[in-house]
Amino acid sequence: MEKFELIETDVLIIGAGGTGLRAAIEAARYNLDVVVVSKELLGKAHTTMAEGGINAALGNVDPEDNWKWHFLDTVEGGAWLNDQDLVETLVKEAPDRIFDLEEFGAVFDRLPDGKIAQRPFGKARYRRTCYMSDYTGHEVLATLVDETRKLGVNVFEEIFVSKLLTSNGRVIGAIAIDMKNGDFLVFKTKAIVLSTGGAGRMYKVTTNPASATGDGKILALDAGAEVMDMEMFQFHPTTMVWPPSCRGILVTEAVRGEGGILLNAKGERFMKRYNPKLMELAGRDAVARANWTEIMEGRGTEHGGVYLSVTHLDPELVKTRLKTMYKQFLLAGVDITKEPMEVSPGAHYYMGGVRILNVTTETCVKGLFAGGEETAGVHGANRLGGNSLIDTQVFGKRAGEYAAKFAKSETFHPIDFKQVEEEQKRILSIAKEKDDKIRPVKIREQLSEVMWENAGIFRDEEKLNKALTFIERVKKEQLPKLGICDTTTLRYNKELIEALETINLVRTSELLVRSALIRTESRGAHYRTDYPQTDNKNWLKHIVWRLENGVLKYRFEPVKITIQNPP
């Protein structure tokens, strides 16, 4: 066995985004040892890139708003695939989580009466989205970082967790690599919170950062947990198309919330053909499909996008409320107060993920909890803008709370060092000198292209089968040859981590494609051109996956409908 460092902690939180840090803050209240491990440096997680805002039915601008409307908007937006017990908790607890953030020091933009300002967002009946200019995610994450520092929570940075350790159906620890020096770490723990976020890097065009590689979903699956709704991947309607370097960088929904309009190359405000009632503020799924259709049918712009224009708005408003956008485009040579932006859809958010059994965020593996983009069920088949940040807070808090309570009542279990040894072997076999090695970047380039072309906004059986064939071939022929350039040292060996991430991406892609093939209907973000109808009679159910002796098996699980029946 290779050397490793053993670290004991009551609660281990994997991932340091909005969910992970909120969980840590909560768990720290229980007088326990809490360790957060982060793949990036503290404060660099994807949460910081959330722009437009965070939803809570405070009713500050529209007094008619309350949790019931927020609930209805969320399940309607989610095309009724949401588990309603989760949604109910989300919307009812949202205001308190906003107040928590303020308590920790967050600053939101205000109304003249001194209350938190709220802006309109896609598919929301009322103005419900709280914001700090257009860098709300940064504000939320920076605040949580402050609070973690205040509480003295241990955060281990640049740690890649590669496997959860289990014993008799419960998690008892985790194996990780400390990227800084290449050392192995073994965590011995009573409870684990998974909060590693999404997997946008499956796709060529994505708003997601380098680290969004589906790690947690695969960790959970391997530990015996279930994942579901894996076909549900949201494409954000508006991401940058030019220059090539900026392809996929998010253009916030707040642009449309503040009054931005979409135009095709002919100058036509085409949303009136797709959704005359909600226009640009229709659901993200609908707007993404509209944009993509315009582009595919030849009404796109020079660089293959559609126009998003705010030139009719007050330039001062644009520069303050859409500050990030203004600067982001200026750097690319476009003054958005004078010229329209060119945008097109990009992979943005994974609605699918780890199945949590109920609002305690527990999974079917004892001691394993999960929250945020890691999980499925909250957002159904399509997430509303502004609901992700609040998800991290509501379910981050809950994950922390219930993981802590679980840890309080449990003892440590002895680690099975054979599991450690096996995992070390798996990792070191990648870092071995190989003549016919295939570098992770090569696999990723092809995978992301194939996924974008065949499992993207519009899907059909043929394309999905093509993707599946490709994935199966990669698994069989390429992954065994996965290798890296520098086999002499593991010290900050970025490529070794990339290799492990690539395996996660391939496996996540497989789950996505297989699920998309099974779901022979269109719902929310999942659009099958060969099955364009939504079929509430047969398909109000989740496709749930688990591993049985190393083989993927699926079953169906009915959607939990507790409050409102679909029309």
Next chain:
Amino acid sequence: MKMNKETKLKVKVFRFNPLKDAEPHYEEYEVPYIEGMRVLDVLNYIHDNYDGSLAYRWECRAGQCGSCSIMINGKAGLACQTSVDPETKELIIEPLPIFPVIRDLVVDVEKGYKKLLKIRPYLHRESVSQHPEIIYQYEIEDIKPMRECIECWSCVAMCPVVQNAWDIYGGPIVMTHLAKLSFDKRNAFDHLLTAFLEGLYACTQCANCKEICPKEIDIPEKAVGKMRYLAYNKRNLVRNEHRKIVENVRRFYNPLAEDNNTRADWAKDLDIPVAKRGAKLLYFVGCMASWREQRVARATATLLKLAGENFTVLGPYERDCGSVFVRLGDMELVKEFALYMKNIVKNYDFDAIVTSCAGCFRTFKIDYLEKLGIDLGVPIYHSSELFAQHIDEGKLTLTTKLNISATYHDPCHLGRHVGVFEEPRKIIRTIGLKFKEMLNERYKENSRCCGAGGGVRSGYRDIARDIAAYRVENDVPKGAKVIVQTCPFCYFNFEDAVRTNNYSVTNIDLTELLLVSVMGEDAIKVLGSDRYKEIMSLSRGE
């Protein structure tokens, strides 16, 4: 602009694995340029196509996470937000200085975290508050920019004070966090006192941090400046050294505690107009040139005379520009001095003002206007601007070519803050100097501060001197015999560093060189024969 597939970039990348390599080295790569390329694309290209072992950090590629900060041609910045100029001869990519290298471009920022945690960078509430909390937008306007910090550490990497005295000064990032908390009405902890103890008055306000901050946070003015204002005016948190300077200016109208009646003593033998009515141009000499670096005043006044300017100095009627109060935050006193200046300009009916000192220049041009709303109503020139114009117009004729290997120090107050870069260089070229820019790309906007600004020279003399010494040792090109100066304040501080450390380089003000170039041997009566001989022997390469 069309895509140019032919363009290849030459990229030099710092490589170092402390476990294996005894020394860092640079590796060269050729990378095809594509339109709109960012430095991060260059690194990704190298990683994907040449060498997967290259270690560097990146995450969001949208400038929002701060992971990818590195040194790009001597300037700290985010790789993802730095566009590549296809015309650039060579792209040099290095890790942030100050921090130990983990591998290649990846540094260990642990030391920075420690500094940050020491100040308790979080909100301390007295009690749990009532919700919804009523906070007005105007109450968060000062905090908002501070809260934008993404902890990329670029500011720390560029800060001249951190380079030399991180133990005394927490650094720009620490000031940003302290400001965000000091300005927050909800906060119960005395972060202003912490700021005072963390070297609030040790910032030179050189604005190098602001220059490179990806979030464009105005740390020197909006964090340090505002906190100084609060500390000085509301809390009486001032260093004794500064208290003394303030007292000096109050009593003597100059910070040097000199008898203000002797302000024009340097001009006695030169027939320079003092407080002359009817003059159109005011030569504002400033304290350093009046008493400490009198050759600058003598050369400048003589050149103005030669150029035929109808000018005057104010002599005993010249009072401090108020710069020291601006830097300390005593806005009431600055106002007195600003109003006095305004009155003088009006009474004498001047058409323009010329200064020797970059500090006076900035104070008149920016601070009076932006901080007090007082407009002197006439154009304000630095002497280099005016003399460059004189040379152009043929009002100054150069007779003697000076053949000296020299470099030039851009004063922060003249260069980065106001944008005067070309005029001094134009004069340098015209008088024939063999000119080389400072090394490490530390010139123009990226110039490294001399260390004297922001009250540091008066408050922490040793730090100021060390910073100047650092500049001399690191940035002055080999073979450069002279550092050309355009600010007597920088000059004075550099001179201290050179003398203390016995450096072989000589500081000479641009006006001295120009004077010799115009007057030849006749410059002796202005500069003295020793200085003249010194310049001429440098010119002969001795």
